Amino acid sequence: MYIKTLTVTALNNYIKKIVDSDFILNNIVVKGEISNFKRHSSGHLYFSLKDDFSKINCVMFSTNAAGLNFSPENGEQVEIKGRIGVYLKEGSYQLYCESIKKQGIGDLYVAFLELKGRLEKEGLFSESHKKPLPAYPKRIGVISSPTGAAVRDIINVTKRRNEKMDMLIYPSLVQGEGASKNVIEGIEYLNSLASIDVIIIARGGGSIEELWAFNDENLARAIYASRKPIVTGIGHETDFTIADFVSDRRAPTPSAAAEVAVPRLEDMKSELKRYLVRLTEYAKNDLNIKRKELEMIQKTIRDNNPLNYVVNQYRSIEDLNMKINHIIDLKIDKEKERIRNMNSLLNAHNPLNVLNRGYSIIQDSEGNVVSSVEIINSLDEFSILLKDGKVIGKIKK
Secondary structure: OOOOOOOHHHHHHHHHHHHHHOHHHHOEEEEEEEEEEEEOOOOOEEEEEEOOOOEEEEEEOHHHHOOOOOOOOOOEEEEEEEEEEEEOOOOEEEEEEEEEEEEEEOHHHHHHHHHHHHHHHHOOOOHHHOOOOOOOOOEEEEEEOOOOHHHHHHHHHHHHHOOOOEEEEEEOOOOOOOHHHHHHHHHHHHHOOOOOOEEEEEEOOOOOOOOHHHHOHHHHHHHHHOOOOEEEEEOOOOOOOHHHHHOOEEEOOHHHHHHHHOOOHHHHHHHHHHHHHHHHHHHHHHHHHHHHHHHHHHHHHHHOOHHHHHHHHHHHHHHHHHHHHHHHHHHHHHHHHHHHHHHHHHHHHOHHHHHOOOOOEEEOOOOOEOOOHHHHHOOOEEEEEEOOEEEEEEOOO
16 A cells, blocks of 8 residues: 655645544534633733643634633633634644633632632731842842743843842752742752842743642742742743742742842942942031031130130239239329428428528427426526527526
């Protein structure tokens, strides 16, 4: 039997014709849980539909999506009417959705909501417990898959923002069994290192099943108990895990986590320059204030200098001395004037002046003035005082 050799395109076209001609596959209703939901800017919806054992990729074009009366979300149980088609470029088949009916919430999403509500009541999500990120970290620890795109994004962003930043990567599983335990061990190890300033837990995007390790209760409590601040960058912007709610800062992507945790070196340099300018201004102002205070103190010392007091006292003594001398001079002049007046008066009444006019004075031997004949008669000896001398005489009876 001859078997024709086909190209890949021919094979995919052959499969597509078989699928397109199948009545059931072109008129099918499938139920399952929405996972890994994304809404494109064009309005097209891309997601997976899964059950406990399998999943299928789905697409709903914007013309059909415009007729939905609700916004599909991860974890919702739905019934989808549509057809199975083959995507030639990838050689894969997917469900092209015409309509979606909501059936309920998936088991994983129910478990997620139950744990989220319980931990929130316990206060594990409280803003008051969240630790501030260091403004100038020297070393960051990263818990992630060493081969994943997330860790490469973090390294690239970190080196771009601050080439001098030191980084320690703790290799960990980020999906499947044992992943949450691995991440917990990483948190404990990085907390034991004094050099680590902040921790990043990162993983790329995925379905709720792929991110389920980060909805582990033990991991949530390990993040809450961490002594060092933790930034999570798990999945895409629309993905939220329990770890995100407990962490000190949630970033929408691993790259954004690096931007949150690592300050730009240029910003740090600019801030240091601003601090230097402000410090210089403060120092100058403080020096000016201290200089003025010193000038005031110096002026006070000058004004209250003991030497100034002594000099002033000398001046006071000189003033008093001049005043005393003036008073003494006045007193002397006054006394001289009084003496002159008395001398003039004495001269006016001086008996010697009478002698100059030819008169004489008779005195006894003791110098008493004899003013009558009777006294003379009683004397043995007397003297006569003239203007030019004295004559001694005796009485002869």
